[in-house]
Amino acid sequence: MVAANLGNVAQTNSYFSFFGLGATIIIGYFFMLTPSFFISPGLVGIVFGAQDTKAIRRGTMYNALMQFAFAFIPAILGMCTFAVFPHLATQDLALPTAMKELLPFWASAIALAAVFAAEISTADAVLYMLTTSLTNDIFKTFVKPKTTDIELLKMSRVVTFVAGILGIGMSLILPNIITALSIFYTLMSVSLTAPLLFGLFSTRPSAAAASVGVTLILTFGVQIKPFGVLNAQSTGMIVSLIIMAIMMYAFPARAFKDGKREVEMVSKP
Template identity: 45%
Template sequence: MNGYVLLLLLYAGALIALGILASRSVRAAADFFVARRSLGAGRLFATLLAANIGAGSTVGAAGLGYQFGLSGWWWVGSAGLGSILLALVVGPKLWALAAQHGFYTVGDYLEYRYGRTVRGTIAVILWVGSLAILAGQWIAVAWILDVVAGVPKPFGCAFGGLVTILYFAAGGLVSATWVNVVQVIVKLSGFALALPFALGSVGGWTGLRETVLAQDAIGSPYFEFVGFGLDRVLAYCLMLVPSFIASPGLVQKVYGARSAQAVRIGVGANACALLLFAFLPVGIGMAVRAAHPDLAHRELALPVALVSILPVWLGGILLAAIFSAEVSSADAVLFMLSTSLAQDLYKRFLRPEASERELLRVSRLTATVAGAFGILLAIMLPSIIAALSIFYTLLSAALFVPLILGLFSTRPRERAALMAIALALVVTAGTHLAAEGQGIAGLPPIAFGLLASFGAMLPALLRPGR
């Protein structure tokens, strides 16, 4: 058996065992959905950082470092900037409302603020998009396993999916937070150890600079913080900052905090960690550029570092870190998908009288069924990683303006919120298609969707208050 595969099997078994062990304290839906609102700053930090460091923040960021150099920092760095706003402004307000009114999902907040129709509309958008995003995470697992160990795609998808389902469905947010603590330690350790080894293999920073500058068509912008241009920096910020403020998976984890202070500290520490972590995969990608300048695809940078540059023992740790990144992001997606199906569909529309224990059973069932569909979708689709960004972009565009404005004004009502959601979807998708995903005038499609969404709610904001 390939040593990498054996390592992953042992590591995956440990994650599943920890998730099942933690689930022994789960007795009701409040445990599964919001961990009894008991998360201190430390566990909140770990579960948010685990969700935020996924395939895009590792494989994708290393690819950006490979192609663009130091300015690839802005991909993960923009997520850190959004997390700062979540920590200081949005998160404490949402937590206070959730604690006061017993919210479990973002849908609970939207119905409280705007009405049942808005809740149902966002829930449908979330279900469709989240299933595709979930499949995308497991395709990423399969791709990495294929590169490093020759594991066929169906087995790779099933392996990643089953690990996530088993530890998450057992205990929901309670299990996920404890598993996420281990995953974060492995991620940070793996990448922190890998960067100096990768740089050392090409002669350190000086050797890296000399080698890369000697290559064709690169030049000094490769080593500049905004080397790929201010327009791309702005595009990343506009695309990612709203996503990391309004993501249902992140907001619902914030609901699980024990206090507003825990939100500020935990989410704030997550933001700082993202701002620092952003340098690690980018630096590894830059080292791979010096050693292997002719890769067919930039996303191969991290797998190539794993098998060609790093010593075997460190390659194994980095593989565990990459696997952790992808399954922890998958559990965050499974979290928002299964809880929304159970609370926003089953509890709200099918069985309003459902007890806490019944809702817990339904939550576990929906997590299992949704995960199974995600595995099947991942196996059937050839490659959807690059295309999946539009699903998350559409979800963020639809949700961001109604969620944020609802915290600061009571004037916009249901009709304005529905119009904002509709315009955000139409304008974002239309711009994406018209510009072939490239945006217009340096601005990404979501920028136009957010502007249209805000415009739809502006008349209500300007209306005299009652």
């Protein structure tokens, strides 16, 4: 039915091809989404709150298996919707149409709940990250180190409220949820992947190196696209790794200069 709707052998082959999106888009999604699953504030918080390393490994493995299985479900639903309703006005109507016309009521209810859960989970992670970064990592660290817990709590509430209002405003401006998620995951992956990876396995990286790296790669990714099949996200990710590697060797952290060569890993028995 899909082939009949397309009416062209070349388009049909491209539609069913695993690499039909093209190298640029596939590589861009890989660099944008892959790091986001291990640098996500929600996941990192759960990992640090786990009982022991065994629970972390098992939980991460089960989560990865569920994510892998779920990745195919929306694509299959989209293909089924295109086969039955080839003349939809926009692609954004594929999932609502499938839930309304193709799925039984109970399955549609579960799918709708899954969509809301994913959106709320993402919003929760963004608010958690913004509030923690602005209040604890920036304000308390650099602006007012002697901030009390009560003051920090009050400021966290204000930051969360303001961030929520700004998020609602952006949702009214941006064309769809995919654009919003792409902006969030791109900024998070490009700016945090290199500092986190190098910081986990070496004592060389410093806060200054991470700050310089983030500033340079965001500017680089927006203004320059030097590599053929690599888009801004892919270019920014590669450049961030290179800059971080250079900075950690050119300007190592004080702990490394003091003779500390290994990162301490504390785990419960």
